[in-house]
Amino acid sequence: MVQHGLRCIAFCKTRKLCELVLSYTREILEVTGKELVDSICVYRAGYIAEDRRKIEADLFEGKLRGVAATNALELGIDVGHIDATLHLGFPGSVASLWQQAGRSGRRAKQSLAIYVAFEGPLDQYFMKSPDKLFGKPIEHCQVDSHNPKVLGQHIACAAYEHPICLQYDENHFGSTLDSIMTTLKDKGFLVNNPSEPFSSTMWNYIGPEKNPSQTISIRAIEHDKYKVIDKLNNRLLEEIEESKAFFQVYEGAIYMHQGVNYLVEEFDLSSRTAFCRKVDVKYYTKTRDYTDINVLGGDFAYLPAFKTNHLKTTTQANSCKVSTKWFGFHRICKSSSKILDTVELRLPPYSYDSEAVWIRIPRSAKIAVEERKLEFRGGSHAASHALLNILPLHMMCSASDLGTECVNPHETRGMPERILLYDKHPGGIGLATQVKKLFGELLLAALELVSTCSCASASGCPNCIQSLTCSEYNEVLDKEAAILILKGVIEHERSYFEVEEASDRS
Numbered sequence: 001m002v003q004h005g006l007r008c009i010a011f012c013k014t015r016k017l018c019e020l021v022l023s024y025t026r027e028i029l030e031v032t033g034k035e036l037v038d039s040i041c042v043y044r045a046g047y048i049a050e051d052r053r054k055i056e057a058d059l060f061e062g063k064l065r066g067v068a069a070t071n072a073l074e075l076g077i078d079v080g081h082i083d084a085t086l087h088l089g090f091p092g093s094v095a096s097l098w099q100q101a102g103r104s105g106r107r108a109k110q111s112l113a114i115y116v117a118f119e120g121p122l123d124q125y126f127m128k129s130p131d132k133l134f135g136k137p138i139e140h141c142q143v144d145s146h147n148p149k150v151l152g153q154h155i156a157c158a159a160y161e162h163p164i165c166l167q168y169d170e171n172h173f174g175s176t177l178d179s180i181m182t183t184l185k186d187k188g189f190l191v192n193n194p195s196e197p198f199s200s201t202m203w204n205y206i207g208p209e210k211n212p213s214q215t216i217s218i219r220a221i222e223h224d225k226y227k228v229i230d231k232l233n234n235r236l237l238e239e240i241e242e243s244k245a246f247f248q249v250y251e252g253a254i255y256m257h258q259g260v261n262y263l264v265e266e267f268d269l270s271s272r273t274a275f276c277r278k279v280d281v282k283y284y285t286k287t288r289d290y291t292d293i294n295v296l297g298g299d300f301a302y303l304p305a306f307k308t309n310h311l312k313t314t315t316q317a318n319s320c321k322v323s324t325k326w327f328g329f330h331r332i333c334k335s336s337s338k339i340l341d342t343v344e345l346r347l348p349p350y351s352y353d354s355e356a357v358w359i360r361i362p363r364s365a366k367i368a369v370e371e372r373k374l375e376f377r378g379g380s381h382a383a384s385h386a387l388l389n390i391l392p393l394h395m396m397c398s399a400s401d402l403g404t405e406c407v408n409p410h411e412t413r414g415m416p417e418r419i420l421l422y423d424k425h426p427g428g429i430g431l432a433t434q435v436k437k438l439f440g441e442l443l444l445a446a447l448e449l450v451s452t453c454s455c456a457s458a459s460g461c462p463n464c465i466q467s468l469t470c471s472e473y474n475e476v477l478d479k480e481a482a483i484l485i486l487k488g489v490i491e492h493e494r495s496y497f498e499v500e501e502a503s504d505r506s
Contacts, residue, residue, distance in 0.1 A: 082104040085113045122393060297318050375478040380415075387404075399469050402431060
């Protein structure tokens with residue numbers, strides 16, 4: 001696009017993909033058009049505000065011809081005239097795709113939007129049936145206004161504008177208002193003075209910020225961040241949310257910023273700072289980690305049914321604690337994507353509260369898998385991947401919003417016999433509740449996806465049970481076992497409710 005004089009945005013699904021796209025493009029331009037190398041850059045969350053403002057201004061003024069961007073550039077920023085948009089993989093919703101495509105062709109000029117599909121079931125589904133994409137309605141946005149992390153920040157801003165009264169404002173903010181205001185009081189953000197008339201129920205903002213709304217990020221839910229510093233000039237390159245930091249920066253990590261490779265040489269946990277320097281290497285790094293999901297308040301007994309259009313299920317949605325541990329990282333060759341070597345890593349675990357939705361795998365399904373001498377853990381892992389892969393077809397979300405229990409090939413501990421998806425946003429944003437309503441529909445769609453895929457490999461393919469976001473590199477997967485498990489869950493749910501309905505009639 002840039003070589004043909006077209007100003008464009010390449011929308012990427014992840015921050016790392018943005019950096020890789022920029023790096024690969026610059027390598028090409030070094031050979032085919034050196035004068036264009038500095039006319040492209042990356043725009044994404046994490047960059048400091050000063051850098052983002054400069055990129056926005058350069059793009060608006062025409063100094064930049066191309067930008068690789070995440071959905072941070074999807075809306076809300078005037079970037080001037082854009083000729084074309086590239087969409088690298090389905091962004092997770094039709095709404096996002098059209099919003100991104102609408103960035104080009106403004107001011108009554110012609111435009112071009114090109115959707116480049118990845119090797120995933122959703123992308124390939126739209127490649128085979130483009131009418132399903134172009135005829136699909138815009139999804140409803142899911143917002144959980146009761147997420148405690150969101151609500152705490154919201155209440156601080158509201159109290160700054162006008163004192164909050166528990167008696168009246170609970171109707172607007174929900175039943176957790178009292179406990180959240182107490183937490184904010186303990187942190188020094190709110191105060192009430194019982195000695196004055198009516199003040200015992202009135203809460204005022206007294207926080208350290210002159211205007212609290214100016215300190216709240218609309219790009220991330222978290223306040224705690226890690227800094228990435230260039231050792232050469234002590235320049236702040238980026239701030240990374242705490243929940244994502246250990247996936248990107250650690251001693252030995254290759255951190256990418258504007259297509260330039262930096263090697264992290266020091267990592268100070270106490271000050272939450274990573275010190276790095278520029279390097280010229282032909283590899284990138286990826287952590288080795290595992291995540292445990294501890295469901296709180298859930299129980300493996302069957303509960304009252306939740307009926308969908310296709311199948312009643314006993315699916316549960318519960319609070320959970322998500323705990324991640326890091327034990328190493330891979331160095332991966334850029335050109336071939338082959339693992340060059342593996343390095344051990346010691347980092348403290350990270351935990352946060354969220355929400356999970358899950359269903360029990362019946363004993364009969366496990367027996368059926370074991371009788372055929374198939375891998376049960378690989379089957380439950382694959383079945384969970386299948387649900388995750390088809391989920392964006394049914395609700396507004398992306399692969400980065402939800403996760404599942406990925407099986408480590410060296411894991412010796414027993415694992416719960418369940419299919420589970422969890423909200424990857426600290427505190428949860430209401431996705432688990434929405435998935436619960438659709439779970440029966442998702443089970444049927446996942447079974448169809450896996451059983452109709454023509455791949456012959458026991459470990460499946462990216463079009464059925466493999467996932468680009470799998471933390472265990474899709475190592476423990478069993479396609480045949482997944483089919484048996486999905487069939488077993490569906491049959492067990494149907495028979496369970498047939499008995500229940502017969503009992504009710506009698």
